[in-house]
Structures are given as structure tokens and as C-alpha cells.
């Protein structure tokens with residue numbers, strides 16, 4: 546495959562939003578219950594992500610095409626932890642690009658970024674999304690709880706491990 550570049554999203558215009566929605570809708574195909582109620586939900590949610598975590602909104606590009614993205618928030622108040630932690634609000638790769646290592650590249654960027662600010666990272670994953678859970682476990686996330694259909698996972702970051710590298 547053409548070279549994959551991971552970079553911070555610089556602007557959030559209509560064209561980009563439409564591409565992100567397409568990736569999101571396609572990425573969650575077959576897992577509708579974890580991908581919201583459709584495109585209008587996706588639009589609201591992705592706008593919220595951009596407003597909340599602009600600095601940690603990373604996209605993977607194959608040539609000029611956005612192939613996936615990860616939204617990393619270095620200032621998330623976790624009511625479960627009772628403190629501010631890093632959070633991964635969204636992580637998705639377009640179905641047509643899945644399984645080529647793009648997810649790993651995005652995750653490494655995210656962990657490098659969050660480990661500069663946070664010593665704990667939290668995320669939520671659908672209880673039947675076993676592939677994603679295995680992926681996260683490979684990076685040292687562990688399951689610590691569940692709320693409805695969502696499983697909470699956390700990872701502790703040591704200042705010296707910079708977040709990259711799988712277990």
C-alpha cells in the first residue's frame with residue numbers, strides 16, 4: 546500500500562467532516578449499536594470531538610485520502626476515576642483500509658501524545674467488539690468495568706515508556 550502518514554488534523558471543514566462520517570459509518574458496519582444512530586448522530590459527535598480535543602485529533606492519510614482517525618483528549622474528567630485522565634474518544638479506520646497496520650500507527654501517535662500529559666488513559670469499547678479489545682490489550686489496556694453495553698478499559702502510562710510499543 547502507498548505510504549501511510551499520520552498527522553494532526555489542521556482544519557475541520559464540511560468536506561473533511563463528510564469524509565470522517567463516511568469512515569465512521571463504514572468502520573462500524575455490522576456493529577451498528579456501537580456507532581450511534583446514524584449520520585446525523587455521527588455529525589454531531591464528530592463536531593463535539595473536534596471542539597473537545599482539537600489538539601489530539603489525528604488522521605491517517607494514504608496519499609491524499611483520509612483512511613482513519615483517532616481522537617485523543619488530554620483533559621478528560623473521568624467520573625469513574627474522580628480525576629482528569631487522557632481519553633480516547635474515537636478510533637476508527639475505514640473498512641477498506643482495515644488490517645494494514647493503520648490502526649497501529651494511529652494508536653502509537655495517540656499514546657505518544659497522551660503520555661506527555663497523562664499517566665492514565667481511559668476508553669470505552671462495545672462489549673462484543675472483541676477484535677478492538679484484543680487490539681487495546683496488546684497496548685496494555687485492561688478491562689476495569691462495564692456500564693450497559695460498554696466496557697471501560699484503562700492503561701497506566703509510565704513517563705519513560707512514551708506510550709509506544711506493544712506489550
Ligand SMILES: CC(C)(COP(=O)(O)OP(=O)(O)OC[C@H]1O[C@@H](n2cnc3c(N)ncnc32)[C@H](O)[C@@H]1OP(=O)(O)O)[C@@H](O)C(=O)NCCC(=O)NCCS
Nearest residue numbers: 572636637638643644645646647648649669670676677680
Ligand atoms: C480497531 C481498528 C481501528 C483497528 O484498525 P486497523 O487499521 O484495522 O488495525 P491494524 O491493521 O493496525 O491492526 C489490526 C490488529 O487489530 C486486530 N483487530 C482489530 N479489530 C479487529 C476485528 N474487528 N476483527 C479482528 N481483528 C481485529 C487484528 O487482529 C490485528 O492484530 P495484530 O496486529 O496483532 O495482528 C479498526 O478495526 C476499526 O476501525 N474497527 C471499527 C471501529 C472500532 O471498533 N473502533 C474501536 C472502538 S472503541
